[in-house]
Amino acid sequence: MSTKRLSKTVLEGGRHSSNKFDRYSSTSAERAKFRTYQRAVEKDPELSDDIAPPKRTPIGRGFTDKLAPVYRWLDSRVGKSWPKTLRLLKEKFDDRTLAGFHIVHQHILNTIGTEEQEKTTGSSRHYYYVDKHNILRKSEQGGYKNFKYLKSPADFDSEEIRLFLNKRKLAFVKGVLYWFEVIGDPEALMIHWNYRQEKFDYHWEYGSGKKWSDPIEFAQGARCTSEEVNYFRNLPEWIRKKLTQKKDLDALEEFAAK
Numbered sequence: 001m002s003t004k005r006l007s008k009t010v011l012e013g014g015r016h017s018s019n020k021f022d023r024y025s026s027t028s029a030e031r032a033k034f035r036t037y038q039r040a041v042e043k044d045p046e047l048s049d050d051i052a053p054p055k056r057t058p059i060g061r062g063f064t065d066k067l068a069p070v071y072r073w074l075d076s077r078v079g080k081s082w083p084k085t086l087r088l089l090k091e092k093f094d095d096r097t098l099a100g101f102h103i104v105h106q107h108i109l110n111t112i113g114t115e116e117q118e119k120t121t122g123s124s125r126h127y128y129y130v131d132k133h134n135i136l137r138k139s140e141q142g143g144y145k146n147f148k149y150l151k152s153p154a155d156f157d158s159e160e161i162r163l164f165l166n167k168r169k170l171a172f173v174k175g176v177l178y179w180f181e182v183i184g185d186p187e188a189l190m191i192h193w194n195y196r197q198e199k200f201d202y203h204w205e206y207g208s209g210k211k212w213s214d215p216i217e218f219a220q221g222a223r224c225t226s227e228e229v230n231y232f233r234n235l236p237e238w239i240r241k242k243l244t245q246k247k248d249l250d251a252l253e254e255f256a257a258k
Contacts, residue, residue: 006069006092014064021192023059025205030056057205067107074108074128075138082136113139158193161239164231165200167191169218170243177229180218189216199242 033054041048073092077085089108093100113126118139126139167189169180182189182202188210194201204210224232232240 006073025190026057026059030054077136078138080136082130082134085136162191165191171245177224179221179224181221183217183219
C-alpha cells in the first residue's frame, strides 16, 4: 500500500519473483516424490518402516524492493542540480540505517553514472548520469522505463521447451545434434526461463548441498533421436539460437538449410 513517506513506500516490495519460483518448485518436487513414495508403500506396506516419507526442501525468504516510486521521483529531478538532488535523497532515506543504506548506496547510486560513461559505454545499468555541469540527466540507452522484462513471442512456450530439455543442454558435434548432461546429481539442478535476458538459466536447487554460484559442468551424452531433432527443427529460429552455443551458429545454419 502506498504511503506519503517515500522511504516506506519503496521498502514495501514483497517476495522476489525468483524466491516465489523456488518455493513453487520446492513444493512441486515434494509432491512428486511423495507420490512415488505413496505408490511404493501401497505395493509393499512394510516399506513404510524402512523408508521415511520425503521432506520438502526448505526455502528461505527472499524479498525485493519496490523501487519504481523513487525512480519516478528521480525523473522529476532530471535537469536539476545533482548535489541538491543527492541531499534531498538522503533526507528521504537515512543512509545511517541498514534499510536506507541499502536503497541509496546499493540500488540508486549504482544506477547513476557519469557523462563519460554515458558516451563511451552506454551501460544499461545506468538509468541516469551526471553531466559536467553537475546536472542530473536521464540515460537514453538504459533508462528505468526501458529496463523491463522482455515479452516473448506468442509462438513460444517456455514450459514445454523446459520439459523437452529435461535439465540438459544441446550442442552440435561434427554437425550432429547431441545432448549434454550435467555432471553430478541432475535432481539438484534447476532450469527456468529468464524473461529479462531471454535465455534458459541453469542453477543448483536450494537445499541440495551446493551453492548458487557453484560451477555447473556438462558432459556429452546421447545423440538426439529423430523425434527430438524434428522437434528442435520446428522451433522458431530465434529460440534454436538460444538453445545452442554461439560456436554452433555455422552448424545451426547448415542444419536449418537441410
